[in-house]
Amino acid sequence: MTDQRARGLFYRSLPSPFLATVALVLVGLIIENSTNAYTQDVVLWIFTNIILAVSLNLVSGFTGQFSLGHAGFMAVGAYLSAWCSLRPEFQALPDPLRFTLLPAIGGLGAAAAGYIVGLPSLRLRGDYLAIVTLGFGEIIRVTLLNTEAVGGARGLNRIPATEGWLEIGLSPYLAQFSIASFWTVLTITALWRIVHSQKGRIFLSVREDEIAAEAMGVNVTQAKVRAFVISAFFAGVGGSLFAHSVKYLSPATFSFTKSVDIIIMIVLGGMGSFTGSVIAAIFITLIPEFVLRPVQEITKVDLRMVIYSLILILFMIMRPAGLLGTREWNDFAWVKRLQLILSRLLNREAKDDSSNTPSPSEVS
Amino acid sequence: MNDEILLEAKKVGMEFGGLKAVDGFDLQLRRGELVGLIGPNGAGKTTCFNCLTGVYKPTSGEVIIRGVNIRGLKTYEVSRLGMTRTFQNIRLFKELSVLDNVIVAGLQHARQTVMDDVLRHPRHYVEEARMRERALELLRIFKLDIKSDQPSSSLPYGEQRRLEIVRALATEPRIILLDEPAAGMNDKETEDLMHLIAQIRRDFRLTVLLIEHDMRLVMGICERIVVLDHGCIISQGTPANIKSDPAVIAAYLGVDEKSAEVT
Ligand SMILES: Nc1ncnc2c1ncn2[C@@H]1O[C@H](COP(=O)(O)OP(=O)(O)O)[C@@H](O)[C@H]1O
Ligand SMILES: [Mg+2]
Numbered sequence: 070m071t072d073q074r075a076r077g078l079f080y081r082s083l084p085s086p087f088l089a090t091v092a093l094v095l096v097g098l099i100i101e102n103s104t105n106a107y108t109q110d111v112v113l114w115i116f117t118n119i120i121l122a123v124s125l126n127l128v129s130g131f132t133g134q135f136s137l138g139h140a141g142f143m144a145v146g147a148y149l150s151a152w153c154s155l156r157p158e159f160q161a162l163p164d165p166l167r168f169t170l171l172p173a174i175g176g177l178g179a180a181a182a183g184y185i186v187g188l189p190s191l192r193l194r195g196d197y198l199a200i201v202t203l204g205f206g207e208i209i210r211v212t213l214l215n216t217e218a219v220g221g222a223r224g225l226n227r228i229p230a231t232e233g234w235l236e237i238g239l240s241p242y243l244a245q246f247s248i249a250s251f252w253t254v255l256t257i258t259a260l261w262r263i264v265h266s267q268k269g270r271i272f273l274s275v276r277e278d279e280i281a282a283e284a285m286g287v288n289v290t291q292a293k294v295r296a297f298v299i300s301a302f303f304a305g306v307g308g309s310l311f312a313h314s315v316k317y318l319s320p321a322t323f324s325f326t327k328s329v330d331i332i333i334m335i336v337l338g339g340m341g342s343f344t345g346s347v348i349a350a351i352f353i354t355l356i357p358e359f360v361l362r363p364v365q366e367i368t369k370v371d372l373r374m375v376i377y378s379l380i381l382i383l384f385m386i387m388r389p390a391g392l393l394g395t396r397e398w399n400d401f402a403w404v405k406r407l408q409l410i411l412s413r414l415l416n417r418e419a420k421d422d423s424s425n426t427p428s429p430s431e432v433s
Numbered sequence: 434m435n436d437e438i439l440l441e442a443k444k445v446g447m448e449f450g451g452l453k454a455v456d457g458f459d460l461q462l463r464r465g466e467l468v469g470l471i472g473p474n475g476a477g478k479t480t481c482f483n484c485l486t487g488v489y490k491p492t493s494g495e496v497i498i499r500g501v502n503i504r505g506l507k508t509y510e511v512s513r514l515g516m517t518r519t520f521q522n523i524r525l526f527k528e529l530s531v532l533d534n535v536i537v538a539g540l541q542h543a544r545q546t547v548m549d550d551v552l553r554h555p556r557h558y559v560e561e562a563r564m565r566e567r568a569l570e571l572l573r574i575f576k577l578d579i580k581s582d583q584p585s586s587s588l589p590y591g592e593q594r595r596l597e598i599v600r601a602l603a604t605e606p607r608i609i610l611l612d613e614p615a616a617g618m619n620d621k622e623t624e625d626l627m628h629l630i631a632q633i634r635r636d637f638r639l640t641v642l643l644i645e646h647d648m649r650l651v652m653g654i655c656e657r658i659v660v661l662d663h664g665c666i667i668s669q670g671t672p673a674n675i676k677s678d679p680a681v682i683a684a685y686l687g688v689d690e691k692s693a694e695v696t
Contacts (some may be wrong), residue, residue, distance in 0.1 A: 070562035209530035259551050266550035266557060267536050267543060267564050269521055270529065274537040277526035283508035284486060284603050285538040290507075295547075393618035395528065 090247075090254045097246035109242055113314040115354045116249035117307045120256045122334040122346040123305035127260055129332070130340035130395075131269075132296040133276030135195065138186070138202035139304055140327035141209040144320070145182045146175030146305025147312040148219050151228045154313065165244055169230040172252050172309040179305025180298050182209070187297040191290055194279075206328055213320040224319035228312055249310050256303045261343055263299070272296055276341075337384060339391030344398040349391075356380075437464045439608050439640050445484050445494035447477075450553065454480040456664040458494070459548075460642075462608065467634055469651035472661035473685060478644045479521055481661070482610050485517050485642075491669035499607065513541060519597040519614055521644070527586040531577055531596060534585050535568035547648045571599050574633070588662040591622050595629075602633065608640045615650055626676075627654050648685070652676070660684065675679040 084220040098307055100112055125139045150171045153159050159167060186205045193201055219225050263269045274282040275292045283289050334353050338345025361373040398404060440462040441615045455477040462468060470478050475542045483489040484497055494501045498514045506514075517538075526534050545560040557667040572578040575595045580588065585596055601609055611630065615623040631654045634641050651658060652672040653683055660668040660675060662684040668675060676680055 070558065070559050072555060075558035075562075078558045079553055079555045101559075255643070262551050262553060263547060266545075267561055268540060268545065268547060268550055270533050270537045271540060273529055273533070274526050277528060278524050280488065280508075280526035281520065281526065284488070284512055284520075285600060286509050286517070286541040287537065288507075288509050288514040 073306075079360065080322050086254050086258045089258075090250050093250035093254065094243070094247050096240075097243055097250065101242050101246070110314065111354065113245060113249055113350055113356050113357035114311070116253045117311045117314070118331075118334065118350040119253055119309065119347050120303055120307035121331045122338065122350040123257055123333050123343050124300045125259055125305065126338075126340065126343060126346045127264070127272070127303075128296050128300040128340070130277060130335055130346075131264055132293060134293055134296065135199045135270070136202040136297075136300075137199050137239060137328050137332070138204075138206035139300075139331045141202075141206035142179040142182060142322045143308035143327070144209050144213060144323035145180040145301075146172070146204075146308030147318055147323070147343070148213060148225065148308075149305070150175035150309035151225050151312040151318055152219055152305035154229050164232055165234050165248075167241070167317065168244070168313060169248050169251065171313065172248075172306040175233050175309030175312075176302040176305040179264070179308065180302035182305075183298045183301025184294065186301075187294040191293040192238040201273040203325065203328075206323070210320050213323070220318075221321065225312075226316060226317055228316045228318065230313045230316060237367070245314060252306050252310060256306060257343060257347070260265070260299075260303070264343075333381065335391075337381070337391055339393040341392040341393060341395035342397055344396070345391055345393035348393075356406045408420070436473050438462065439499055440485065440486060440642070441495075441497045443495045445491045445496060447480050447484050447489055448492045448675075450483070453664050455484065455491075455661075458484075458661075458664075458666065459580070460659065462642060464607075464640055465634075465638065467631070467643065467655050468658065469655035469658040470642060470644045470650075470661060471646060471648045471651060471658060474646055476646075476661040476684075477664040478646070478661055479612055480520060480664075482612055482644065485610065486516065512604060515605075516610070517601045517604045517606040517608075518610040519594070519601050519612055521616060523593050523597060525585040525591075525593055525596060525600070528584055528665055530582050531572065531585050532565065532568055532581040532589065533595060534600050535571055535603045536564050538600045539564055539567060539605070542605065550660075568603060571602055571643040575599050575629070593617050594618065595626070598630075598633075602637065606639065608642070610642045610644075612644045613646065614643070615645065615647075623650055627651075630654065648675070648681075 097112075100109060104112075121139060121143060125136065128134050128136050128154070153174055154167070164168070186202065191198070213219060213220050218222055231241060231244045231248065233239045233241040239247070264272065271282075271287055271292050274285070274287055275289050279289050282292075330353070334349040335346050338347070338349030357373060357377065361376055364376070365371055365373055399408070442458055445455060445458040446453065447637070458481055460468075470481065472478055475605040479492065480489065486489040486504050487506055487510070490504075498511065498516050501514055503511050503514070526537065529537070543560055543564060543655055545554070545556045548554075549557045549560075569578050569581060572581055575598065577592060577599060580592070588596060594617070598609075598611065598614060614630070615626050618626065627650060630641065630643065633639060643651060643655065648658075651691050655672060658669060658672055658675045659666055660678075660681050667680045667684055668678045670678075
């Protein structure tokens with residue numbers, strides 16, 4: 070490939086993440102003006118859950134390492150970000166910028182935790198790794214429970230959130246929504262591009278066969294640590310967004326059950342499919358709030374967990390590989406046809422239509 | 434220069450809870466040689482490979498590859514010394530495409546970073562194209578390029594075996610160890626494969642160690658053969674010498690009469 074053509078592809082890959090963010094912000098504008106405050110909050114949780122699900126999928130779905138400690142990484146990010154936002158030193162930065170950067174700090178803290186957990190435990194496999202990650206999540210929770218600086222068992226109250234940028238007409242909610250959109254798009258773009266590149270194939274090879282991967286010169290331990298660090302970083306980002314949208318943190322939120330919730334999302338969506346994780350995260354956030362809660366109000370019995378579990382069991386019987394298996398949105402024939410038609414309309418070669426998410430066969 | 438020793442095993446032994454699977458295994462592979470390692474089933478051939486490649490830590494003895502003692506090295510580090518292998522029980526990356534199987538093996542020579550991939554830096558596209566081209570070139574030699582987009586698990590058995598060899602070649606090895614590459618193939622396929630092995634050895638200037646339990650197959654292409662039985666070397670030499678060695682015939686007669694009908 071010529072340098073010129075490579076540069077062309079590079080320029081062409083730039084706009085899509087920005088366009089996606091802008092499109093999401095427009096959706097946020099509609100939601101702000103057409104729904105109540107409660108619905109608006111739920112919509113924000115969707116972003117957090119999408120980030121948590123796709124980041125766990127990198128480790129479990131793509132690299133094949135079963136982790137039960139994702140809520141632990143989320144907790145590190147949430148608490149670190151909340152704690153920083155309460156420090157006077159941090160108030161120096163202007164508001165929207167401050168809250169845009171906080172997730173990065175939460176993410177870095179969580180990534181450090183991911184590295185520390187990763188190094189000694191990644192020689193373990195399967196059940197043993199699951200137990201170690203489970204233990205890690207509990208250690209984080211108990212540590213938070215006993216750290217007075219972050220409120221201990223009482224939790225951390227009055228966590229600030231962005232107040233928007235009223236001079237340019239950005240309301241607090243829309244600002245929060247935009248920050249969440251930005252980080253969600255960034256997470257998905259980064260993870261997608263990592264997995265859909267030749268180097269990202271290393272993660273897949275580790276999932277497929279560790280012994281063969283090693284024999285082909287793949288440093289399997291390093292690959293696993295990398296997967297854990299990248300995944301933990303984004304879990305921390307998700308935790309930070311969570312902290313500033315619910316504005317209250319308690320160690321109990323980050324129990325083992327939270328990790329299981331995230332696992333359910335990636336299993337339902339399909340291990341090894343980011344698209345599936347996104348869809349599952351959306352539905353699993355919405356269904357308890359907008360379907361199960363009204364049902365409970367009518368019947369006056371709390372059947373939520375029963376119905377929820379039943380849906381899960383039925384789903385796993387009917388679609389054991391999850392909603393999409395390992396397929397992504399652009400693996401479907403009708404999407405491919407649509408892309409082809411679109412690119413013809415735009416009078417370009419079909420091959421050149423590599424947006425931010427080129428399929429592997431298009432990366433030529 | 435031609436006698437440079439690329440691989441040397443000195444008194445390698447491997448015990449599994451009292452069972453001596455390999456005992457006092459000595460071997461010297463010189464540059465460019467094609468050596469056959471034969472022996473009846475259960476003789477310890479695969480265990481030898483695992484010791485040579487660092488999958489098993491030998492319970493005794495030393496392995497030196499291109500001047501480096503591999504004691505304490507991880508399998509991937511041994512592989513990066515320029516020695517790679519195929520597996521008797523095929524170990525492809527099943528859900529990855531044929532092409533990706535080959536690309537993964539070449540990744541240690543990739544020049545882009547994770548950041549290049551995330552930013553879709555021009556370097557990313559250049560490297561993607563380069564690795565893809567290289568992988569396709571290798572696949573073409575083994576006539577697998579037309580199937581490059583299929584999942585590797587969908588290939589017929591014989592092609593999976595060939596793909597394992599392509600994947601091994603993609604690491605750009607100097608030494609390649611093939612563990613029963615013809616297992617499960619019919620006579621015609623086996624003969625083609627043996628010619629192919631001889632050909633890549635020439636074209637890639639490889640040093641080859643080839644395991645085969647059916648000794649007729651290797652007679653044609655190996656210039657030297659080592660015979661293993663019950664973990665010990667019972668004979669070695671040219672195919673002609675091996676064929677008429679009573680110890681070899683006895684070993685094969687004891688296990689499998691058909692394979693012994695070579696004389
Ligand atoms: N991981 C292991 N644990 C215990 N015994 C083993 C192991 N690997 C091989 N063996 C034993 O070592 C002997 C040699 O096996 P192997 O090297 O696979 O033979 P070959 O490849 O020549 O058919 C056999 O008796 C086998 O049962
Ligand atoms: Mg064997």
